[in-house]
Amino acid sequence: MTGEAHCGSVSALTLGLPRSCAIPEAKGTLPKGLFARTPLSAKTKQHLAHAIDSITMLALLRPANTGVTLGKRVPEILVMGLRLADGTHDVPADIVELIDAQRKSGIVFVCVRTAEFEGTTREESCFVIRRPMSARAGHAPTFLQFCSDWIPAGEATLEIGGTTTDELWDCLCSQVIFGTADYMDLDVRIVRAGEITVLRAQIAKLEAAHQRAKTQDQRNEAHAKLRKARQQLESLEQMGSND
Structure with missing residues (x-):
């Protein structure tokens, strides 16, 4: 393992992100209690305690370390690892919502699990994002959650694209939702x-x-x-x- 924070075997570098964006191993682990400061439902408490093994900051994407300029909607983008507990096969949507709602930044969640495969086990990962959709004047935006397919953890990658943090966020969202880095007219699509x-x-x-x-x-x-x-x-x- 290198000096970058890891979620299982996944790190900023295995995802193909620049080293300048990577969070150091010593600063990556986030205590689960950090996200339990607001009242939680019994179900969410259960998921946070037993469905999630660990929460790790893998990367922080900002103008200074990506080469893009500051946008109007998204100031920065976090890449956060969620290590699912053994026996947990699906991403707890309420945990994604809990964490995402506490930050104004865009967050790409990298979820990692151990899954059975051809008589043995392997480490798999998927990407999850929670995206606000355009709202009518006077109405709060509607948030939609999107999850990519599970693939071998070593094959999970992200591509940096766009010229602003807004476009970079759309680019990452498009990769999660559609499997392409094309960020044009994303909400329409x-x-x-x-x-x-x-x-x-x-x-x-x-x-x-x-x-x-x-x-x-x-x-x-x-x-x-x-x-x-x-x-x-x-x-x-x-x-x-x-x-």
Whole structure:
């Protein structure tokens, strides 16, 4: 192990981040009690105590160590490791929300677990972000949480992109959500992806309703709705392919 903070075998350097962004090993470990200063639900207390083994600051991305300029929305970005306890297979969403809500910075969580694989075990990791979506005037933003697929810990990497901290945050979010460093029109793409998911679920239900229909009128009605939903889906997917 080097002098950088680690979450399992994952560090800022294994993620492909510059050494200048890495947190030293001696300063990386954060006590779980640091995040329990506000009233917590019984479920969140349980998760913090038993589902999370450790919380580690892996990297801090700022203009001074990334080469980007200061943006208007995101002053800095933290890369934080969450080591899941043995037997915990899914990321506790409430712990991500608990930690993220206490910082104004953007946070990329690197979650690490031990998982069974081909008769043995291996270390796996995934990325999680909690992103505020645009709100109407006078309304608080809606926060959405996104999680990438689990992959071998040694294959998890992040790419720095953009010219400001805002664009860098969008770049990292895009990597977690879409697997690409393209940060252009990210909120629009997120909304469209959500609409596509909803439409696909509606189409599956309409197809089932069409098959169950007992009269010609019922079949015609289901077919008309199905055709409209498929056209909407095709249009959204075409828009996505043109990005």
